[in-house]
Amino acid sequence: METIDLKQTSDRESLLEERRKKLARWKLKKAQFDAQKEKALRNNIVTNSLEAKQPVEKFAVGQEQVKENLRKRKNELEKLDKRTSIKPSKKSKRSKRKEKISFEFDDNDEAEAASVFRLNEGFQKVPEYDDEKDPLDVFMTSLKTQEISSKTTSHNVGNILDVDDQMVELEGAEDENIGDTTDNFNISKIAKLKAKKRVKQINYSPEELERFQKNFYVESEAVSSMTDIEVEELRLSLDNINIKGTGCPKPVTKWSQLGLSTDIMTLITGKLHFDSLTPIQSQALPAIMSGRDVIGISKTGSGKTISYLLPLLRQVKAQRSLSKHETGPLGLILAPTRELALQIHEEVTKFTGTDASIRSVCCTGGSEMKKQITDLKRGAEIVVATPGRFIDILTLNDGKLLSTKRITFVIMDEADRLFDLGFEPQITQIMKTVRPDKQCVLFSATFPNKLRSFAVRVLRSPISITINSKGLVNENVKQKFKICHSDDEKFENLIQIAHGGNKFFDEGQTEIDGETSDLDETDAKAIIFVSSQQICDLISKKLTNAGIVAYAIHAGKPYQERLMNLEKFKREKNSILLCTEVLSRGLNVPEVSLVIIYNAVKTFAQYVHTTGRTARGSRSGTAITLLLNDELSGAYILTKAMRDDELKASDPLPSKRTS
């Protein structure tokens, strides 16, 4: 009996011992989990608080404060790590991956994160974000604050890149516009996936940086002699040019005041017949040519491309040629979509076609990667690229295919769109590989908050140039709308417009003057914008059934088909393009005289860009919105965008009816 009792006791003991061990293992795991979760939460708080939730405050705090906060956070985490004193157990790659997934935040985590943030003394308590403030104003004011507070600190790129590391982790999470359309959604998803590719950061030491010239601008006598009052008057007459930042050169009014080469002058005035400069060109060209970083905000179709292209070509020409072993580029132009990148590349080729010393390569997603690689290997002074493809190329062959060491000029075109599509992480990574003293310019039709936080990290003492900030819709675009009471009525109206008629406007409402005759006489193309791929396919079918040919493009179609349809649309007279909003920016087909917005756009910026596909250069055009009764946000955007006389002449908008 005794033996049995002893055996039972020892069994119980070993069972208890086993349980104790299990409990200890579980506790260890739990502590480890909590510590990592805490760490992840804190990271999230830092990035969110800096970047997404309270963008205005980030600037009030300034770079120094940000760095201080990060230091504090690091210390806190170190303390926390010591407290929990857990040695990371050896885990397989697979289990590590699993753990990472399990740390993803749910709604409760967000609330928890917010409360931790409130308790965290490391961060300043800051006022609520003021939606009424112009982000550009806030940005430029914040620069002044920084200038004062950072007299002792130079623009330390290394530290800024530390902050960038956090931003990369954020992976575009702050983008409120993502998902507006199926196309946008797909692109942003791809952008997020591609953001996982990492390029190696390059830390340039001052000694290894080859000197290069940025300032090429010599003010002509006529410009120098202008008094301050004359400059002010000129800026007012040039669509109310608004300048922020110090040391902006005076605007120019003639191409000859820019010191351009004879070849370029012949091309601009003799071949392209650009008799005068557009307002953005008048001000941005001297500013960029004098080596300054510039933010250019100007409506669509206002000639922004030339505003950065001419200074870029000047800078590239002045540099040492690429050696046999160097691939280049010297200048990098980033654009949000393939179509825009191709278009910019075409424009570059226009200006460099006969000049063998400047080769340019367009790198966008699609099937032609092999050719792009071959072209890059031969050397290219200018690369026009979409951010995702550029990262692909930078990471190829362990980063040996293309070197960024000689990039001295970076341009971000359609910057608002780049950010809408969630490309911030890629651009941030690309910037880490480029020398800190590069010249950097950013062009956009709008300047949303998310762009501001990026601009403050990347641009150095920029000049911001805003053209006609009050009315961003091109004044050559006649804006109209039609209230429809059902989808069928909407489609019926679309058919009537597509047939070139203007009967769809009831008596007493605005007429579409001249649309019919325009369509018959010359090449007057039309673009129909819809909000998703599905609607695009549906309307395409319905139009075909109604005997109307419309070339359809959306991100779900194969690249070759998109390209072919775009080509046909460009080539054929009076053709119609049916597309999703993904093409609403940057597409430059000068013959487009009519834009039909079939599904109400979601944001003002989107409206500005979409209507901007017509009235290119000095032409005029019409934008018609077909609005359903319940599309109130679309109606609100129209009240913001349309000029008073256009609004008075039109049908009352739904919002007004309900009030």
Ligand SMILES: Nc1ncnc2c1ncn2[C@@H]1O[C@H](COP(=O)(O)OP(=O)(O)OP(=O)(O)O)[C@@H](O)[C@H]1O
């Ligand atoms: N000074 C000028 N005079 C007349 N036409 C011009 C001038 N500058 C550019 N253009 C033409 O105007 C059109 C629009 O120019 P561009 O594409 O540069 O505009 P953008 O502001 O970049 O538009 P988006 O924002 O839509 O990309 C082009 O066809 C271009 O060739």
